[in-house]
Amino acid sequence: AQSVTQPDIHITVSEGASLELRCNYSYGATPYLFWYVQSPGQGLQLLLKYFSGDTLVQGIKGFEAEFKRSQSSFNLRKPSVHWSDAAEYFCAVGGGNKLVFGAGTILRVKS
Amino acid sequence: SAVISQKPSRDICQRGTSLTIQCQVDSQVTMMFWYRQQPGQSLTLIATANQGSEATYESGFVIDKFPISRPNLTFSTLTVSNMSPEDSSIYLCSVTGGPTGDTQYFGPGTRLTVL
Numbered sequence: 130a131q132s133v134t135q136p137d138i139h140i141t142v143s144e145g146a147s148l149e150l151r152c153n154y155s156y157g158a159t160p161y162l163f164w165y166v167q168s169p170g171q172g173l174q175l176l177l178k179y180f181s182g183d184t185l186v187q188g189i190k191g192f193e194a195e196f197k198r199s200q201s202s203f204n205l206r207k208p209s210v211h212w213s214d215a216a217e218y219f220c221a222v223g224g225g226n227k228l229v230f231g232a233g234t235i236l237r238v239k240s
Numbered sequence: 241s242a243v244i245s246q247k248p249s250r251d252i253c254q255r256g257t258s259l260t261i262q263c264q265v266d267s268q269v270t271m272m273f274w275y276r277q278q279p280g281q282s283l284t285l286i287a288t289a290n291q292g293s294e295a296t297y298e299s300g301f302v303i304d305k306f307p308i309s310r311p312n313l314t315f316s317t318l319t320v321s322n323m324s325p326e327d328s329s330i331y332l333c334s335v336t337g338g339p340t341g342d343t344q345y346f347g348p349g350t351r352l353t354v355l
Contacts, residue, residue, distance in 0.1 A: 161342055172332055172348040173283075175241070180342065219282065226271070228344055230282045 131156050133222050133231035141237040142210050150205040150234050152220035162203040163221040163228070164194055173219065179203060190214070212238045241337050242267050244347035252353045253323055260319045261350045263333035268313035270336070273344065274306070277330040286331075289316050323354045 132155045142148050154160055161180050165173040177188025184196040194205045203220060215238045220231040243266040253259050263272065274286040286306055287295040295308040309317045320327050330351050334344040 173346040175343065175345065178343055227285060232282045
């Protein structure tokens with residue numbers, strides 16, 4: 130069965146510091162992987178996705194993620210965090226028919 | 241990506257009543273999905289709604305509690321029936337899009353509180 134683990138429930142980083150959010154997945158075939166962001170009171174916005182090819186994918190708002198098949202991971206990174214990045218981040222696996230989401234990581238940014 | 245709107249954006253309802261949530265897309269889409277996000281939780285798929293066929297429900301969700309309509313390729317409704325406080329959640333619709341049709345795009349959600 131498909132599953133997604135986001136081991137960190139909360140992360141706090143200083144503005145301007147680098148960020149890495151972890152995501153591990155379990156999937157029977159080559160996965161489609163996604164990162165979404167949810168700001169307070171908002172819906173989900175797609176940050177980036179991986180289907181195939183280059184394992185380092187670039188997304189919006191300066192985010193990137195790296196697919197590592199050997200580690201079953203798809204970690205999200207950003208070199209310099211801005212206060213506006215404070216939100217909840219969800220990793221998801223699947224595709225057009227069904228998405229399975231991780232529990233989410235709440236990012237707090239301190240000035 | 242498609243522009244998705246939902247109505248209402250939020251509502252407060254009494255126990256035992258029903259609420260119908262609307263999802264409107266600005267382009268024709270084959271598949272629409274309804275998710276529930278309980279307080280402090282992740283998203284759980286309720287059902288998949290294809291135009292012209294019955295919705296397909298995930299384990300733990302039943303049509304009597306969450307009836308879904310899909311009258312055309314741009315619109316769907318989800319009804320939360322006979323509500324209880326446990327139904328207090330954010331309900332989101334999504335559609336597939338992108339070059340391969342494998343990316344889901346989400347509406348802004350409907351925040352439901354049941355008293």
